[in-house]
Amino acid sequence: MRLLYSAQALRRLFSRSYSSRIGKMATDIRINASLSASDPQAHPVLIIGQLRHLNLLKFDNLSSKLCPRVTEETFLNAIACLHPAPTDKVSLYLDVATVASLPLKASRHNTASRAHAITRLVKNHVLNVSEESVVLVCERENIFASACAVVRAFPLYSRKTGNGAQAKSAPGGSGSGDGDNSRNVVNVEFVVIDKDGGIESDPLTADEIKCLNETARGIRLTARIVDMPCNEMNVDHFVQAIEEMAQELSLEPQIIRGEELRERGFGGIYGVGKAAAVPPALVVLSHQPKGAQETIALVGKGIVYDTGGLSIKNKTGMPGMKRDCGGAAAILGAFYAAVKCGFKDNLHAVFCLAENSVGPNATRPDDIHTLYSGRTVEINNTDAEGRLVLADGVCFANKDLKANIILDMATLTGAQGVATGKYHGAILTNSETWEAKSLQAGRKSGDLLAPIIYCPELHFSEFASAIADMKNSVADRQNAQSSCAGIFVAAHLGFDYHGVWMHVDMATPVHCGERATGYGVALLLTLFGSHTNSALLQSIAPTEEEPPTKRLCRD
Template sequence: MELWQAALSTLNPNPTDSCPLYLNYATVAALPCRVSRHNSPSAAHFITRLVRTCLPPGAHRCIVMVCEQPEVFASACALARAFPLFTHRSGASRRLEKKTVTVEFFLVGQDNGPVEVSTLQCLANATDGVRLAARIVDTPCNEMNTDTFLEEINKVGKELGIIPTIIRDEELKTRGFGGIYGVGKAALHPPALAVLSHTPDGATQTIAWVGKGIVYDTGGLSIKGKTTMPGMKRDCGGAAAVLGAFRAAIKQGFKDNLHAVFCLAENSVGPNATRPDDIHLLYSGKTVEINNTDAEGRLVLADGVSYACKDLGADIILDMATLTGAQGIATGKYHAAVLTNSAEWEAACVKAGRKCGDLVHPLVYCPELHFSEFTSAVADMKNSVADRDNSPSSCAGLFIASHIGFDWPGVWVHLDIAAPVHAGERATGFGVALLLALFGRASEDPLLNLVSPLGCEVDVEEGDVGRDSKRRRLV
């Protein structure tokens, strides 16, 4: 006890601190005493960093996480990021003993009783989703091509009892998906649009999550350089996050119609590759003049959101993508950028990010000033801006929105996760926790309800039907 007290007295977090104990067999670490308004109260990024740097070596290790009850979800997801699944190091395959890490939560403050079994199940599903997304993003394209990604989607579908809808290769062209087909037609493994649909009885609205799944981005004929191309295996981070979040959300009892739409392609170079000056007809019915083949993510997502609107009848469409390098300049390495036609959902995304640890900050939404950047003399629009100094991340998102229409009455949310999808050379699984928190009110799970920023107050004078319907609404 004296040793423990002595260790605690040495800690002076600025912003964190740690002290080794018992010949490095244990470590006590301290998180920041306070954080700024744009950070998560859980200090999630510091949790991941401390575990990576301070956890003692060994085959069987234990982490005791001391936090308040509202921070359990963000803390668990932060811990999961510290233990990535993908590795091809030769030593890992020869290791006979399997490594295990046991995590215990010790709750302080209000509601400091034992963690309930239902909460632990929710945490297990959420962290599995984070690690699934990170594994897909970490896997190189010689293994994680479009066919392999479809296998991952089929695997999740089988686990949940859902048969995916898959449109691929020449069928994309025949059915009018000119964006996805045009981006992926030069690759060995053909492009595809895949959809996992959850349609429970009693649903009050339809939600679509649309993920950008560019399994590798060479830039196409507008080819990237030798310093900017490495790391482009991560360009499927949006689709990976949607898959991980969909799996967890359905397992936790999602009460509304939920469609996960995956726009899969490899932006490759070859005789059949799209050229600058080509014009493609997208699923929205609008024509696009290609002036930059390296602005491909918005093309596949334009088809995805159009499909969600026209074929799935979505009331809420959220697209998630590693869309622009400019996002990291606009909102930094830790905060995703949000662009939306709804001020309420903009605020909700920021609040959800603080609650779950996947931080978010708004971009300028002003189509009347910015969309003219895509003006074309021969088509409805170009796919890349004329002036790259004029809020390019906002403009890229507006390109996607234009294919459902700026006057569309539903809610559209665009999340650009280009920078936070990785930390150094490792994927973070960013986006899974954010989607679960943002749509937590559509879940049966009490923990996801707790971290969700959305939902209406229930009028106790209404009947059961009205009360249930109102509870389900996200806005």
């Protein structure tokens, strides 16, 4: 039986065969409609699936990826050897042909696709050679989340000197299937299990391939922006990335910058960013197709670096604050992919961009700012800046864009990680129906969500001020901080807002270790999938199931 070769033997083989290629190239992702024929010795293959799905496979279903190196006997013995706890993998031929099993169980708060396990397996077991394949064995409803999970394993940004070409590519570059011969290629292919346990013979449609490719580009664009340090991704650079994307989509961005923000009443964005060398900005992209029935606004917090301002962070709390633009980056990636997938309603992306810096013009604790809502805010913590820029953004979405659905996304509070953990973003909303939809979209996309308390009548008093309409930071830091931060944003929209407002705090799932995850793109595309022309997104969009009590909580 030609089963397991040791990892040491594999490394020796590849040090001879592929030493000139490992670690020197960026990676393109190519999503194929069906399995392509390849010899694993030349093009390694990683097969991933749930054990119950792998047991349904016949050797003929995968022979095009395994022959002539792997026999049917070896393949069947390998499947029999899998004992996931929570995952497991068996080498079929050296480690250039590998089969891996996903966790047996997924709880009701997890995604059925086991997306996080897919990402870990891909990161750990791809070989980073010139061309290889990842074959996903899954049900049709998990194609989207599984593909996104693979994409997250291949970040674009690097300044390592061995990755010169990668490091110098433009911020808006896709890194996905551009045909550059100097880059590694990962083929993502599917074996689809039908509801009766059979193997679907039809390849993915052109519509499905397009949706997956545009989503992949959106995720990688988002992760790239979040990974870039502020000296390469300041407000100017972020605006440039938006302008480049707008040009590709044949749109004209609206840009309000610097002193014009102050003159037009955007006291939140201006107050946060006025001390930085690069002035703050509010940038709006608008997609307005004929026949639109609804107006949806996506508002992103884009703090390109957060020192904390004069309420400065300490030396261990500040590193990593380049990621504080994760909400705005996700909005950009999702907006791009949504438009490419044929968004049928009005869709606006509102980017609230600033650097929370320290300088002679910095906002001081005790300063009072008037925000775009017209309400005054006494600053008692300059490190609670994200809610200030978001407050201007959601108010603009309501007053100027007339949006009836507003979703803001932000790396808002460290408390989010305590409340909902490293994998689940927090969803706060005035609509019980849309809360249920958001949770469902999280499970379908792999960008998980968990609800937090929406109760302004109990929490808004945390911001009480003797001299202004409110303070910007809570009095009691033990009282549902993530909920309170979101409630502050809602206060400027107005608790009597008759539309749907959703707030996603994704401070922790925006990254895994030292790399960005691209969190938010797949979530938003799934949540609003029914508003697109993509059959794939429509198939996974949240259903109209009503929660136990369907109501808007605005009394």
